[in-house]
Amino acid sequence: MKSDKVSLSDIAKAAGVSTALVSYVMSGKEKEGRVGQEMANRIREIAKELNYQPNLLAKSLRNGRTNTIGLIIADISNPFFANIAREVEDESRRNGYTIIIGSSDEDADKAWDLMNVLINRQVDGFIIVSSENSGRLVEHLQNIRLPFVLLDRHFPEYNTDFVVTNNAKASHEAGSHLIQNGYRRIGFIAYKSAMFHVKERIRGYQEALQEHGIEPKATWLKEVQFNAIESEIRTAIDELVQTEEPIDAIIFSTYGLAVNGLKYLNELRLRVPEDLGVVSFGQAEVFDLYYCPISYMRQPIDVLGKKAVSMLITRLSGESGEAQHFTVDAQLIARESSRPKV
Amino acid sequence: MKSDKVSLSDIAKAAGVSTALVSYVMSGKEKEGRVGQEMANRIREIAKELNYQPNLLAKSLRNGRTNTIGLIIADISNPFFANIAREVEDESRRNGYTIIIGSSDEDADKAWDLMNVLINRQVDGFIIVSSENSGRLVEHLQNIRLPFVLLDRHFPEYNTDFVVTNNAKASHEAGSHLIQNGYRRIGFIAYKSAMFHVKERIRGYQEALQEHGIEPKATWLKEVQFNAIESEIRTAIDELVQTEEPIDAIIFSTYGLAVNGLKYLNELRLRVPEDLGVVSFGQAEVFDLYYCPISYMRQPIDVLGKKAVSMLITRLSGESGEAQHFTVDAQLIARESSRPKV
């Protein structure tokens, strides 16, 4: 068993022809290389015999594309993102691309460094689930004209391709659902962030209340720091609950918030949904572990992932038109945690 | 702002010297290249000015190493593995390596294909969380002398580097712990698998019972198919519980089994730990969502990941001695789900 060492010139030698000819055949360009039928077959034969595997490095060096996509994820330990990553990876592979993942851990500097490492690795383009303050990153990529698609989170102030969920609408739906089921004083817990998707979720929630004639109190909205989630979510929930007019339902804007929040509700011995109705964003399967299945806004991970890949790939193949936007709706999965109040 | 286009020869031109000289300086070989101090500084200066970024492809093509590691994970949607992946990625990056991940989804064929894609990408080595029937893969890598480290799961019949948890011991501890807390009829649910780590976990469990004078009944051991987990786990639990001598505790050998199993226990309205004590393997955070915090065998993900990387990297730097083995102990995190029986 020969190892990886078989090159074009080995085949060429074996066939008694030039490497050019072999290259034309191996890259399916026998037409434009004007290679004879017979010879083409012979070369293919020999290549198979020698188990030829093209050297991708050489290919890339020569033609300037690596067929590699850089995927920068805000937080890979979040299963929602992990599953997005997986979807992106699968879909890319299906299209002949390899992806290199990096997690920025919601840190702009780390994202920046990651981007540079990946640029150095000559990725052809990026798919980015951006973190706070990633404007610089977006600008830089635009400057050097490296194609990229923003996934799940985008910046309205930049004109970029993106694939996102309609967050305002999702939040709106979550809120309306709770109201329809009899909840009135609905809290909302989000990460403290200036990012658009966060603001949108808050907006949707507030609008839903207003449309149903409920004035969303400022104290119902809690913003907790990503880095101090464990402590701050306790304070947040305490403040929502320990007041003369405690909330009767809560919307978690994120998987991580929900996990930590629900945990704390357990500690407080607050019952869902009797004491507190719950709807969450984020990833599903795990919410089933709660004694009471958690209602959530299901984001179509597969659609998001696949669309981002296909959008990027059309860019990579030279498309240079208008920025592409793709917005998909989340779907309310209503379960026990938000069942009608009795 | 110039883009990526600056090459050695641009610097060489600017400095009026040969590319060789620049190369020596840029790769820190001014000593062996016998480059003059003054010239070296001038070159560095110019390089910085032009914002030179070496072309990694060219480098790799020339010297045959890509500084890339292929990471093949059995199931990336499992948070335990996702976190391992993350650890591996971080540690690799810290050492100047980039990793390319692929999930084999516990499928030997997919793992094989992945391996080939990654070999084509000229990874310098592999870290592999292997799936069933990956013997062929191991053999092939040994044949072509591509370094690799098996992580979390290994094959005793092959002489390879590996980094694993002491599964028998962990299982033994889980069993003993339950027994000490008064449980007597302890079930064990594992994936149906011929893999060593699965067998080891079963062995540890059985030995623990025996050492405490309990004969582990064959009916207490349930093996469910990875692909049919949702249905088979129900049958398994039904059979464990609906008998004249139902079990009073259960060990889940895996994160996925635990999630699905606990879910079903909820449906059955079985109370943990009153009706059924529980200890699980797998990832932690999420078990907190259960109304009753789940005891688990904590595997030191960071240690596993870091050790695998360092083991591989020493191989990559030419070490060719004996196969390295590293075994780490899991730690019992005892919580409510296995509290002493009253």
Added chain:
DNA sequence: TACCATTGCTTAAACGTTTAAGCAATGTGA
């Protein structure tokens, strides 16, 4: 018959590095 197009192939440069080998100038020791 002369001309041109087509077919089947080869040559060679290029992508951006690394590095062995070589060359000239200077320094050193006997």
Added chain:
DNA sequence: TCACATTGCTTAAACGTTTAAGCAATGGTA
């Protein structure tokens, strides 16, 4: 003073591809 070592640089080949350009033989058309 000669021989040789050291210093500071250049040349050029190599890694494995791709592809424009060129060349010779054949076929078709006028």
